[in-house]
Amino acid sequence: MEIDSEKTHERKQSDYTSLQDERFEIQKDMYRGQQYSQIYFVRLHLMRTLLYSLAPSWKPHLPVCKVLGLEEGKECIIVGTLFKHMKLKPCVLDEYSKERSVTPLVKPHNFMHPDDSLILEDESGRVKLGGSALSPPVYVTGVVVALHGKETSAGEFVVEDVLEAGLPPQLERPLDHLKEDKYVLLVSGLSIGSNSSNPLLFQLLVDHITGHVSDDEELGLAAQIVHVVIAGNSVEFPRKLLTGQNMASKDQSTLYEPIKELDIMLNQIAAGVSVDIMPGLNDPANFALPQQPLNRCLFPGSAPYNTFRSCTNPHSFDVDNIRFLGTSGQNIDDLDKYSEAESKLDFVERTLRWRHLAPTAPNTLGCYPFTDRDPFLIETCPHVYFVGNQDKYDSRLVKGSEGQLVRLICIPKFCETGVAVAVNLRNLECHTRSFNIQL
Amino acid sequence: MATTSNAKNMKGFYKQTKSNITGGISKSKPSSRKVSPKHAATQGSDATQPAALISHGSVDVNDGYDEKEEMLRQFDMNMAYGPCVGMTRVDRWERALRLGMNPPTEIERLLKTEKVQQDCLWQGRV
Numbered sequence: 001m002e003i004d005s006e007k008t009h010e011r012k013q014s015d016y017t018s019l020q021d022e023r024f025e026i027q028k029d030m031y032r033g034q035q036y037s038q039i040y041f042v043r044l045h046l047m048r049t050l051l052y053s054l055a056p057s058w059k060p061h062l063p064v065c066k067v068l069g070l071e072e073g074k075e076c077i078i079v080g081t082l083f084k085h086m087k088l089k090p091c092v093l094d095e096y097s098k099e100r101s102v103t104p105l106v107k108p109h110n111f112m113h114p115d116d117s118l119i120l121e122d123e124s125g126r127v128k129l130g131g132s133a134l135s136p137p138v139y140v141t142g143v144v145v146a147l148h149g150k151e152t153s154a155g156e157f158v159v160e161d162v163l164e165a166g167l168p169p170q171l172e173r174p175l176d177h178l179k180e181d182k183y184v185l186l187v188s189g190l191s192i193g194s195n196s197s198n199p200l201l202f203q204l205l206v207d208h209i210t211g212h213v214s215d216d217e218e219l220g221l222a223a224q225i226v227h228v229v230i231a232g233n234s235v236e237f238p239r240k241l242l243t244g245q246n247m248a249s250k251d252q253s254t255l256y257e258p259i260k261e262l263d264i265m266l267n268q269i270a271a272g273v274s275v276d277i278m279p280g281l282n283d284p285a286n287f288a289l290p291q292q293p294l295n296r297c298l299f300p301g302s303a304p305y306n307t308f309r310s311c312t313n314p315h316s317f318d319v320d321n322i323r324f325l326g327t328s329g330q331n332i333d334d335l336d337k338y339s340e341a342e343s344k345l346d347f348v349e350r351t352l353r354w355r356h357l358a359p360t361a362p363n364t365l366g367c368y369p370f371t372d373r374d375p376f377l378i379e380t381c382p383h384v385y386f387v388g389n390q391d392k393y394d395s396r397l398v399k400g401s402e403g404q405l406v407r408l409i410c411i412p413k414f415c416e417t418g419v420a421v422a423v424n425l426r427n428l429e430c431h432t433r434s435f436n437i438q439l
Numbered sequence: 440m441a442t443t444s445n446a447k448n449m450k451g452f453y454k455q456t457k458s459n460i461t462g463g464i465s466k467s468k469p470s471s472r473k474v475s476p477k478h479a480a481t482q483g484s485d486a487t488q489p490a491a492l493i494s495h496g497s498v499d500v501n502d503g504y505d506e507k508e509e510m511l512r513q514f515d516m517n518m519a520y521g522p523c524v525g526m527t528r529v530d531r532w533e534r535a536l537r538l539g540m541n542p543p544t545e546i547e548r549l550l551k552t553e554k555v556q557q558d559c560l561w562q563g564r565v
Binding site: 032033034035037038041042045046049123124369371372 | 518521522524525526527530533534537538539
């Protein structure tokens with residue numbers, strides 16, 4: 001774009017591909033009444049094949065056996081899916097046993113308890129796990145691990161050591177790399193339509209991205225943005241209008257306001273730079289993961305642009321051969337409810353080391369019952385792994401045992417913090433861009 | 440719950456065929472099948488053929504069950520290929536192929552070329 005100054009800033013270009021998203025799309029699947037046993041089977045089979053290949057280099061002389069093949073006192077390795085038995089985990093039967101009250105029985109807080117125990121399960125059976133090597137607060141149901149230990153006379157399997165799958169192999173970052181800085185801007189939690197969101201704040205962000213600024217230096221910064229990703233919770237509908245009764249037409253148009261506003265803003269962004277929008281928990285998309293792309297008819301102004309892409313949640317794409325993988329936050333929020341860690345980034349790193357985006361799906365996180373695949377398995381290590389709608393910005397560089405390098409990012413909610421995150425494609429360094437209005 | 444039924448109703452209920460007038464439900468065919476076919480998929484139990492078979496809502500005296508169906512049922516019951524409920528047999532076979540389990544090609548041939556039941560053993564019954 002041109003401005004009235006001596007220097008003209010042109011936006012940098014980059015290659016964008018998004019072939020990985022196919023596995024998150026459910027277009028051709030037809031639900032045939034299947035249950036979740038199928039997805040657990042696929043997950044166990046694929047992870048077990050992987051762990052069997054890693055076991056010889058981990059503990060060379062130990063035999064590997066199935067759960068039913070355990071003999072008392074024999075030291076061996078078993079592989080299976082973890083199940084965490086939690087006392088406080090809400091159960092649908094509680095609805096019938098306790099008195100019905102107006103307030104919901106389940107409150108979103110952490111359901112951990114000191115008495116939680118872990119059980120290992122494979123298709124032949126399950127065994128209770130003991131010992132101090134495996135710490136229940138760290139693990140959740142749905143993680144596949146290999147355990148070294150032996151069975152006691154009480155029928156418990158005492159764990160001596162744990163093997164997680166570890167970081168998956170990573171594609172090489174192209175070395176003939178960018179001599180210049182190119183940034184991908186990540187933002188989430190716009191919550192247009194909510195009481196806490198200020199339209200002016202988002203407008204400032206849009207102006208920054210599109211270059212409607214007066215400062216030359218800022219214009220230079222804006223020209224270096226090659227891609228924008230909006231990671232979920234872009235709108236918040238006035239739910240008080242949804243009473244279950246017929247809605248007056250005036251209410252109908254009020255209900256639709258947030259989306260219209262979002263479309264106007266997206267239109268401004270899409271006119272200048274390629275933008276991906278992912279659905280989040282509050283967005284008008286399906287509830288179960290993987291959330292399908294927001295319908296293009298919701299964005300009549302932005303959809304005609306070929307720079308506008310409505311994407312799935314989780315979303316995986318490549319920009320200049322840098323692999324990005326991210327979610328709108330539901331997977332990490334669910335981990336937060338059923339396990340504990342010092343920071344949200346610990347959860348993110350754990351999902352990477354377990355090679356599974358959302359291990360608690362389908363147990364406590366809604367998920368489509370796939371029969372032929374588990375799309376949340378992370379097969380190739382991304383270069384940037386982001387999670388949206390977190391409370392604050394946080395970032396870490398993780399190094400793997402085979403030279404993998406991953407940038408983990410927690411994107412804060414924009415409506416509360418006014419912070420967007422910019423990732424430099426040249427060196428995977430990231431920083432925040434914050435917007436502030438003081439009235 | 441008492442239902443009044445008379446002989447007339449019962450005749451329509453049980454499909455009597457002329458060839459099989461032994462007055463009961465027979466398991467074995469006139470040609471003896473003492474040795475069940477040994478296939479790689481047949482590692483399951485032989486509890487797949489209970490005495491009275493009601494498949495898909497109709498009382499099936501002849502069972503509609505033959506050698507090929509027996510093979511397919513053993514494939515259904517084989518734990519190595521995962522749970523069978525909720526998937527068609529073809530889908531389960533293809534999944535087994537994609538996961539590298541080398542399912543027997545005989546099963547695929549049967550499912551794709553011959554007129555056999557596409558749904559698994561428990562479909563509609565569980």
